[in-house]
Amino acid sequence: MTFPGQIDIHWSVLAPAIALLVTAAVTLFIALFSRDSRGAAGAALIGVITAGVFTLAQLLSGEANAASFGLRYLGDVPALTLTLVILLGTVAAVLVSWDQLQRGGMEHPEYYPLMLLSALGAVVMASAGDLITLILGLEIMSLPVYALSAWRTRDRQSEEAGMKYFLLGAFGSAILIYGAALVYGAAGSFVYGDVAAALSSGNLTLLATLGGALVLAGLGFKAALAPFHQWAPDVYTGAPTPVVTFMTVVIKIGAFAALLRLATVVFPALQPWLLTALAVMVALTLVVGNFSALMQRGVKRMLAYSSVAHAGYLGLALLATDHGGVAAAAFYLTAYAFMNAGAFAVLSLISDANDHGDDLERFAGLAKRRPWLAAVMTLFMLSLGGIPPLVGFAGKVLVFQAVIDAGYVWLAVLGIATSIVALVYYFRVVAYMYFRESAYEPPAFRSGATQVAIALALAGTLLLGVFPGWWHTLLSAGPRLLAGL
């Protein structure tokens, strides 16, 4: 459909986002009339699955090539596949919340509309083809999560998490917007393709470089790349576990989806030292994330730092976008979504109603009392550590292969060296579960929702680990809407 003012709108491209928006409105409406959050959760699940069906339909229909608003909102393979993963992560988060909200006394039904809006923002970021769309997506994604991370209102730690996240998040957004303005000043356009064309045609000014650097820094905040990662551990530790499940998966994908586009299209047109700066950031992230995770006693905090570390592995792929890095990063994000959501889902079952007691001691002897839960957690830990034949391994191999192909052998070596460190802290959880005794009895299960989330995550971790080929082929194939992708 084309409007008189040459605005092209492909409804099929927008359908997933619209489905999420409508669902958010519906759940808000349900929340008005019912204090029980289960209704809203059910509606949210239906809405997210509907959005997923729209995305899948478009991906498989062969017209995964459409854009709206003149390449400002894209519906190509990277956008659609990442949208799917975002939706999967949202499903997992909703399922985990189903049990935990009631248990933790956090049952305000507005929870789900906020989560859906944030997922919508992430979808918009994954589809963004220009800086304005990106910023819109970023704000839609971020604002609800600031509130969600302070959801346990009577808990100081949660409150602090919300506050910290809000302040630093706003700071990051401001840097990003400022950078976008400078880029516009230099290139005369917000659309990625135009920006790249303008910059590579010799108009590369200090303005553009500074703008690019600020955009990179702003997104670095959101993606928790060192040295802009400091908020992440505190926020992840303080926020309720279901919210963290959502954050580590959905927010991360949103941020990396945007970074991937920029790394493919815009960054190469900027000064080469920006890529070097990115490489240094990635190296720093790998070291800081992994070594900090090694020091932690609390599992949640360990996972928080490890999520910083995983941002580093994803960052490696950003540097190799010409050598299969886009597909590698998309695969890694999928892998990460499954195994991390699974780990947090298990964590939410182990900790008590107030989310306290996620320290290692709580895992001691779990293998005796809950053999299956321990076995599943073991698989998630090993997958996060990159042990085959689990999905984390396939993700790491793809990323390392891409970065070696791109000529950054030193980064691959660093990545692998830090992987060894990572395995030590992941295996520590396994060791506590199997090799130690403890009298701690984790609370009984409430309903099957969290188990369903764990089963989903487990299926993804195992199936994509043993059969990684088809998903990677799908990620690598298909048309790319912007030059260079």
Add this chain to the structure above:
Amino acid sequence: MIALAMIVVPLVAAALVMLARRVLPLARVLAVAGAVATLVLAIFLPGTRPLDLTWLPGIGVSFSLDGNGAGSVLTFAAALMMIPAVLVATTRVASGAAGFAALLLVALGGLNGIFLAKDLVLFYVFWEATLIPGLLLLGIWGGERRREATVKYLVYAVTGSFFMLISILAVKALSGAASFHVIDLMLAAPELPVATQTWLFVGLAIGMAVKLPIWPLHSWLVDLNEQNHPSGAADVLGSLYKVGAFGFFAWGLPLLPAGALRVAPILLALSAVTALYGAFGAIGSNHLKRFLAYGSLSHMGIIGVGVFGMHLAGMSGAMYFLAAQMVSTGGLFLIVGMLYHRRRSLYLADYGGLAKAAPALAAFTLFLIFTFIGVPGLSNFPGEFMSLLGAFQTSPWPAAIATLTVIAAGVYGVNLYQRLFQGRSEAVVKDLDALEMYVLLPVIVGVLLFGLMPAPHLQRIESQSQLAELQLERAAAAPGGITLSDVGGAR
């Protein structure tokens, strides 16, 4: 398809064993059936068509398995030893026996993958995957200092294999090979400059040397054996883990021959040192499992000498020895488990004079000790002899040093038997019971089979050795290449 079944069948058996874990007799039957089925598959494996499925086509990784060559012999030995191991596990392990047996079967599936993989990344996948069952067996059922032993094993193995991973990924990127399949890599990788090959080979070698294992990267092995469950079932797995020599033989030498020619002299020297060090370690041990760990370390040194001698006979012999020692070392570990079952001790000092009360046990032990120290006609002899013989052709000095261990083996072997079974003792111990007979039966069959009929197995190994030798000769003949005789002595 048989090759694929050799990986899938043990895994399925493991899952069934876990499902039946509350009914131990059923779990035992399932576990043994899984191991027997794998052994039957291994017998029919040679000569089957290779399997080639796409796996990660985006970066050229395929799911390729081939049951010809040295792998077929090693899978046979591994499957054979798994039968007594699961039998012991499900009868002698007090708590969680089914889980124990299931982990053994999972490890068997992974080991078969290592031996049969024809794609380098796939090989790495199985290489890493076998780590986990071993860690869990040690960590859950191990002795008092199991945690330290687990961490040590984890750190050694993971550090080594991650270096390997860099080399694996880089070898394709640098050589421009079409895929990670062994044929594509063998065509492209030997064309790389010598310097490049050398650092790639060093990367591979760090990972493989840990699992050869070679001095000074061996110390995880002794702790692993010492802290493993006293039944010896987990130690059978430990003796199957020593797959580094196979890695060098099947991948390192043929893919990066010029690099191998550069680095091999160092590895050869280290192997000779390992052989001698292991022998002295065995002589000096008073702990049964440490004794066996050191003794088998000495064997590993000889295997290393055979491989890095880079002579056809030596390489073939080393692979044969590797398979044979899986049987003999595993068998002795099971005997140690039986001794522990009787006297609740692993220290030699607590034993002596058992031959009177348990003549059958003494006879079987003597038989296995003879095998262990390489008496002709039994399984270890052909491989050990050929390893040393081959190495003498190219590198007399390291081979001569390693040969000294044959004398040492006689000393520590006879000494062990004496201290266990001879002398005076009033102790009343049970002789072998029916179960233990069943446990030892496959071991004895394997020892005799490998000892008396080496030809069919050796032929299959040699077809692969010739390929490795050809690659090495080509690299040596290349302009500026290093000749084989530079490695040591005249050829």
